[in-house]
Amino acid sequence: MIDRRHVADLLWQAEQDVAPIDPLSQTWPTLDLADAYAIQQDNVVRRLAAGATVVGHKVGLTSVASQQLLGVDQPDFGHLLDDMVHRDGAAVPAGHYCQPRIEPEICFRLARPLRGPGVTVQDVLAATEAVAPALEIVDSRIRDWKITLVDTVADNASAAGMVHGAWTPIDQVPDLAKVTVDLFIDGQAIDSGAGEVVLGHPAEAVAWLANTLATFDAALEPGHLILPGAMTSAPFVTAGEKVEAVFSTLGPVSATFRATRAGGQS
Template identity: 40%
Template sequence: MAEPLEIRSGDARRAAEVLLDAERSVTARGPITAHWPDLDLPGAYTVQREALHQRLQRGETLIGVKLGLTSRAKQIRMGIDAPSLAWLTDAMVLPAGVPLPRQRLIHPRAEPEIVFVLRERLAGPGITAAVALGAVGRVYGGIEVIDSRYQDFKFTLADAVADNSSSGLFVLGPLGRSPEGMDLAHEACLLEVDGRVVDSATGAAVQGHPAEALALAANALGERGLAIEAGAVVLTGGMTDAVHVQPGASVAAHFSTLGTITVAGG
């Protein structure tokens, strides 16, 4: 059993260590707000940033950002009106065709996403969806495998943000397209588990258009003096609800123009 977390206000370093320890030991724990009840959203982003610093110190490389809670239904459930942001590192990349390393994951769930790779740097504020899309070099279909460090995926928004928005792994599809001429709002996806369709969506499920999510990320980071750099990978948010990835199961996302991505449950 994990020891009780004792955090004084502002002790982001300790909070980050606790969450990273849970990740390393593949051990679910209770929400940190149970022991740090005054944790608000700015404080949670401070914890998240400290955790990124610790990841980089141990040798990981920052490669991009990811958005969470981009669908209106998920925002309503969490009582918020905007998505959350988190970081991607090279340790979160799952090569295509490689089964899930279950020894690294507590309770993985998978969701299909439209993924951007930037050609140009994006620095808010003032970024529109059109400007954001103009900075995109390639568009991919992808699957994100989320994995909360909290027992039973139960947490507040502050808990989730501190935990890097339940980051786990992600895999990109085989087809990278130029965004020019693409109708990303109508890019459709069928989500299958073991050959059975369990959900479907279009890009409009992500803030109305994935480029809106990208612009939101650039502007939110700009408020913190940060930018999305050229070459960055941006996961724009789950198009459907996430599905549990059971041992031995196969999850596939079939996109209308971005190909098929399959993740084996391991």
């Protein structure tokens, strides 16, 4: 039997020490998805006890490429907490992360709750107040990103932070699936993509999240932020680099990764 609390402790310490650990799936070959989500929840509860607040969720593994990489056929989810959110143009402390990568995404902000089962894309769009250009900072507390599905789920779906830009009312965005993005690091074009990469439509990922949370007796609440999944590849970032994503319709969002380590919100 897996000692979930012990595994949660190891991940917690790896994050605090900025020192990744061996893959959980190798150390505990019987670790399953139920264990992994329970371990994730243990560390969310620990952060809440320390004063953090849940402000939303992220959905991962929403592109065909990312699912094929891990050999899975489903997304996963993690929690976003207030101390993970940075403003547009922030100087983000690179030393706070083990091995960070960046993903451009369309961030949703809800005006009304969403509770599954049965949530559809139309339900998501009707409940959404606005969307914003965003950069998700993903990080793995698992050494060398040698992850399987259970590794990343236990590790809060590799969530580490986010930066969002200006909000656009949802009724001013014709079709989120057609929104495009160009990703730059230090002014060099790295990759480009479109909303349709995310399960065919970013709102489909939010619907999946709401329906999946229902199995945990949880729901998405008004004001919650949701990152539905990456629109491009996820390049590594290092101290000193500036990352910018330029979205059609939604505009730009950027962050600089600075060398000094600092906790909390920038």
